[in-house]
Amino acid sequence: MFNNYEFYSAVRIISGLDTLSKLPELIQKLSASKVFIMTDKGITKAKVHLPVIEILEANQIPFFVFDDIPADGSVNSVYQAADQFFYSESDIIIAIGGGSVIDTSKALNISVTLTGKLEKYMGVNNLPHRLKPSIIIPTTSGTGSEVTAIAVVADNDKKIKLIFNSPYIMADYAVLDPKMTQNLPLYITAMTAMDALTHCIESYTCNSRNPISSELAFSAIKKIITHLPIVLDEPQNFNSRLALAEASTMAGMAFSNSMVGLTHSIAHALGINFAVPHGLCCSIFLPYVIEYNKEYILEELNELSLLFLTESEYQLNDKNTRVNLFIEKIYHLKEILERKTQLPSRLGMLSNVSVKDFEYIANKALIDGSIIFNPIKPSKKEIINILEKAW
Ligand SMILES: [Fe+2]
Structure with a gap:
């Protein structure tokens, strides 16, 4: 509601x-x-x-x-x-x-x-x-x-x-x-698209979502998952480049009116203190945070799974399985982006971050403004757990 x-x-x-x-x-x-x-x-x-x-x-x-x-x-x-x-x-x-x-x-x-x-x-x-x-x-x-x-x-x-x-x-x-945007390198195209996708998913599932931002986020996701693969194969495809630009703008309108969540809190903590590009941070943490939030936003994730699953995957499975498949698809998307654009998929691949930094990152994430809009408030231990999984 x-x-x-x-x-x-x-x-x-x-x-x-x-x-x-x-x-x-x-x-x-x-x-x-x-x-x-x-x-x-x-x-x-x-x-x-x-x-x-x-x-x-x-x-x-x-x-x-x-x-x-x-x-x-x-x-x-x-x-x-x-x-x-x-x-x-x-x-x-x-x-x-x-x-x-x-x-x-x-x-x-x-x-x-x-x-x-x-x-x-x-x-x-x-x-x-x-x-x-x-x-x-x-x-x-x-x-x-x-x-x-x-x-x-x-x-x-x-x-x-x-x-x-x-x-x-x-x-x-x-x-x-x-x-x-036609000449934007694929690596940056991938990481910025993952920022937009994170805006959509966090806007759709955060505790201050509203019907208008949710519709914008839903439609923007459809554009991203349809057109990002096309741009990766045809970087100068004007139609798909425009669709990604529109999706990013729609996602901006959505989250500007609903806010985001824990992926952004961790991304801000890592981005500000370790100079990791924002889109890359979002890309790394998004599926782990969805998994962490899952049981509190099962309905919303089930709705979004419609965009990611094939018709038979959607029809033949129950809600819980659909959501698990949806999360798997995001991990798979990250693998594709890593293979095609060298965008790192794991925290451990970043040379300027070490396991010793986890406590510091978690403390910073806990005081980030976006955290209050996450469906549940995580503890420091839980954030460290997400960092460990993403490592
Ligand atoms: Fe962002």
Whole structure:
């Protein structure tokens, strides 16, 4: 049974092949004229941003490119970008990148719209009003950050993460054009897709799920499990690349309104303290956490098993067996991803983590915000047990 709930999703989504060509129109609709492009060096080095640059140039729209963002974003880079934003007299932010770039661009918008230090606006609903116009163009299909009301940025000096959560943080537009993800390496495609799949499954099974986020999550899973195998074989298949981008966005809309669970708590603990990419952490822990939660979410897992099982597997088995088969399919998916993209399937394959770290990781996971939305509250021992199984 669902509790009373709110669902909010304010970002206008422009999706499809060549939708980048609509940028001049969108900029005009937002009454803006000077673009501040927020991206990172990985993107500019690989020239992923060039289709956007070409469109702006062809339409004589002035722009400034800022690409000095470290892998996990940082408060310092937000302040540097803010100086450049004012210096370039820009009036709109366009983020081109994955989760770090997108989140940093949201923090930048707080910094250039409101006065004072960023810390002042941390937490839930602490922004007083809407921010400057912004457009987000994702270059990975995983975080869903293009449609969420959340931004997370590291303060490397203080060794903390600043978390901002407000509907005013949301962009005006998210542009999903498969041209922006067609050359994404398969390894990153796989890990970001597993992040999106984790958003879906945790959104569908967490204790603050609601009917709208559940429907979005369900449909997004269908897209991921249909189109990820196609992209692994045909990386430039526009149709399937677009389906993965849409799935990631739908998953973002879902979890932004329902939250996630224990996979994310452990992923955050490992990601922040051991510099393991977020999608990889999700991929490693997802099936172990589903197994741990299983008896509390059997109905929901049974519903999801419909997407993973063949017709006969579904019809010939009882609920419990279906759920076990579903979990097996996730382990199998991880094996396929490891074989085809070298994405590690086990914690023990990561060189920077050791068994000695388990207690520390479990302690950090226990204080992560996502844990309160997990169907049951795990003990430290239980989290260590999941880490041991995933090793
Ligand atoms: Fe995630």
